[in-house]
Amino acid sequence: MNEIVGATVSRAEVEDLLYREADLLDSWRLDDWLKLLTDDAAYYVPPNDKPDADPRFALFTIADDMVRLRERIIRLKDPNCHAEYPLSRTRRLISNVRITGVDGDVIAVVANFIVHRFRHNDLQRVFVGHYRYKLRRQGGQLKIAERRAILDAEELGLLGSVSFIL
Amino acid sequence: MNYQPSSHDFVVENREQKTFFVNREVFVSADVLEREQRAVFDHCWIYVGHASELKNPGDFKTRPVAGRPIIFCRDREGAVHALINCCRHRGALVCREREGNARQFYCMYHGWTYHPDGRLKSVPGADAYGAAFDTGEMGLVAVPRLEAYRDFYFANFDRDAVDLGSYLGGAKEYIDLVVDQSPSGKMQIVSGTQEYDIRANWKLLVENSVDDYHLISTHSTWLNYMRNSGVNVTPPKGELLPTRGFGRDLGNGHLTTDNPNYRGRPVARWISVYGEDAKADIDAIRNELVSRLGSARAARVADTNRNLCIFPNLVINDGSSVTVRHFYPIAPDRMHVTAWALGPVEETEAQRARRLHAFLTFYGPGGFATPDDVAALEAAQLGFAAWREVPWSDLSRGMAKAPDQQLATDEGHLRVFWRKWSELMGARV
Numbered sequence: 001m002n003e004i005v006g007a008t009v010s011r012a013e014v015e016d017l018l019y020r021e022a023d024l025l026d027s028w029r030l031d032d033w034l035k036l037l038t039d040d041a042a043y044y045v046p047p048n049d050k051p052d053a054d055p056r057f058a059l060f061t062i063a064d065d066m067v068r069l070r071e072r073i074i075r076l077k078d079p080n081c082h083a084e085y086p087l088s089r090t091r092r093l094i095s096n097v098r099i100t101g102v103d104g105d106v107i108a109v110v111a112n113f114i115v116h117r118f119r120h121n122d123l124q125r126v127f128v129g130h131y132r133y134k135l136r137r138q139g140g141q142l143k144i145a146e147r148r149a150i151l152d153a154e155e156l157g158l159l160g161s162v163s164f165i166l
Numbered sequence: 167m168n169y170q171p172s173s174h175d176f177v178v179e180n181r182e183q184k185t186f187f188v189n190r191e192v193f194v195s196a197d198v199l200e201r202e203q204r205a206v207f208d209h210c211w212i213y214v215g216h217a218s219e220l221k222n223p224g225d226f227k228t229r230p231v232a233g234r235p236i237i238f239c240r241d242r243e244g245a246v247h248a249l250i251n252c253c254r255h256r257g258a259l260v261c262r263e264r265e266g267n268a269r270q271f272y273c274m275y276h277g278w279t280y281h282p283d284g285r286l287k288s289v290p291g292a293d294a295y296g297a298a299f300d301t302g303e304m305g306l307v308a309v310p311r312l313e314a315y316r317d318f319y320f321a322n323f324d325r326d327a328v329d330l331g332s333y334l335g336g337a338k339e340y341i342d343l344v345v346d347q348s349p350s351g352k353m354q355i356v357s358g359t360q361e362y363d364i365r366a367n368w369k370l371l372v373e374n375s376v377d378d379y380h381l382i383s384t385h386s387t388w389l390n391y392m393r394n395s396g397v398n399v400t401p402p403k404g405e406l407l408p409t410r411g412f413g414r415d416l417g418n419g420h421l422t423t424d425n426p427n428y429r430g431r432p433v434a435r436w437i438s439v440y441g442e443d444a445k446a447d448i449d450a451i452r453n454e455l456v457s458r459l460g461s462a463r464a465a466r467v468a469d470t471n472r473n474l475c476i477f478p479n480l481v482i483n484d485g486s487s488v489t490v491r492h493f494y495p496i497a498p499d500r501m502h503v504t505a506w507a508l509g510p511v512e513e514t515e516a517q518r519a520r521r522l523h524a525f526l527t528f529y530g531p532g533g534f535a536t537p538d539d540v541a542a543l544e545a546a547q548l549g550f551a552a553w554r555e556v557p558w559s560d561l562s563r564g565m566a567k568a569p570d571q572q573l574a575t576d577e578g579h580l581r582v583f584w585r586k587w588s589e590l591m592g593a594r595v
């Protein structure tokens with residue numbers, strides 16, 4: 001059931017959420033970032049060769065339910081997470097934010113991203129693509145129920161691992 | 167005093183002193199890489215793809231094999247080919263897509279077309295060629311040899327190579343342990359490909375794929391995850407790993423680990439990560455195995471984990487899930503890795519989802535383990551910049567013990583790879 005978009009959420013409110021998320025991720029405040037998510041949230045990075053695939057049938061790069069996402073954060077905060085120790089420096093640019101639909105209490109949002117990643121002793125890597133979000137209001141707060149980071153690269157190649165939160 | 171060798175060979179083994187060294191020049195030298203491409207990759211059976219990737223007549227995948235651009239395809243009659251993707255006219259790729267279904271391959275440069283079995287189909291303005299021009303001879307060139315074992319296709323660029331079955335030798339038994347997980351003996355590559363580069367020498371990934379010595383230090387965050395999820399991963403006193411597994415020499419440079427399972431298996435050993443409601447399903451899979459294979463063989467399939475390396479560059483890891491991955495050097499300090507998930511064709515949606523979930527927790531560029539392997543390999547490669555000053559890697563773990571006592575945390579199975587590599591490469595100078 002599509003309702004009038006402006007009635008439930010404004011683009012400015014969505015942008016505020018996405019910019020806040022980008023800031024928390026870039027500054028590695030991962031516990032605070034988790035608070036932006038609903039308790040049943042999911043985080044997906046589809047395979048580069050099948051960007052529209054379904055995680056039940058296709059091998060993704062990342063397909064986390066909330067249980068594994070919490071474990072991923074535990075791992076990322078551990079100095080024995082060698083792929084992210086020392087931590088990458090990332091800088092995210094989010095743009096072209098669009099509300100693409102509202103279905104019941106779910107707000108669909110699309111945004112473009114460029115994530116620059118820098119590491120000591122390593123290449124500078126640039127992850128380019130778009131996000132597809134499902135947002136839901138919970139206790140008055142706009143929250144992330146699903147985020148899908150879809151890379152434009154044909155293969156990961158020199159992007160290497162997606163060991164940080166993309 | 168003279169622990170390390172003064173020899174100039176790449177691989178120096180001293181069975182009396184129980185020492186085994188690899189000179190780090192083999193990881194950094196462009197000259198060594200050039201020799202490997204000729205002496206190793208042009209004479210061994212190199213993995214091309216799996217039959218399940220080509221379901222229908224006309225299906226194709228393009229991918230490099232031993233550095234050559236290859237079209238892996240099924241023709242209109244159903245036969246599988248590995249054609250060199252290089253136009254007979256003046257050399258352009260005749261297929262520039264990753265995958266698809268083709269009635270013909272069309273070279274966009276001057277418009278020559280080829281049948282899916284490689285035969286030349288048409289040449290625009292054919293009347294401009296002389297009488298000797300023979301369209302029957304001008305089809306796409308097939309790889310010199312293409313053979314399959316249980317749906318795994320391999321190419322050999324050496325026309326005189328031994329047949330694939332003889333080449334695989336003892337590795338066949340370990341491929342069987344994977345394929346026998348399917349009631350019909352049919353496995354399939356799951357859609358979705360993980361392709362990533364590692365900035366390290368390709369041989370480091372051979373070592374890493376079968377090396378259980380690194381588990382505790384490199385993968386402690388994965389072990390934490392397992393522990394947090396209720397799986398017992400605490401090693402018994404005096405052991406490095408939760409269970410005591412072995413490293414095995416399978417002949418011809420092939421090798422494997424063979425470990426009692428502790429990490430769960432989609433076929434078929436339940437762990438708490440799968441959830442209570444998966445218990446009955448795992449039991450049913452197990453019962454099917456027992457009724458088809460007998461209880462001893464079912465236990466062999468379901469209660470062990472095996473990381474198998476087919477010399478030189480194919481790894482089939484039957485661990486938390488099954489991954490097929492191959493890799494090829496594009497520079498001494500860089501390799502391209504391609505990895506897939508493999509599962510029985512009969513799997514239900516819930517079983518397939520469980521397999522993929524288990525895969526992603528450990529394997530791949532977003533897993534809880536593989537990115538740390540990549541970090542380890544890249545750290546080693548950076549260290550090798552000092553190969554002249556610190557020339558030797560030590561691979562002697564376990565040498566003081568009998569051959570049948572080589573643990574998966576020893577390096578006996580890694581030495582199998584290096585002996586074969588050394589034999590093919592010959593002396594250093």
Ligand code: FES
Pocket residue numbers: 253254255256257258273274275276277278
């Ligand atoms: S190069 Fe293919 S038609 Fe000329």
Ligand SMILES: [Fe+2]
Pocket residue numbers: 374380384385535539
């Ligand atoms: Fe590892």
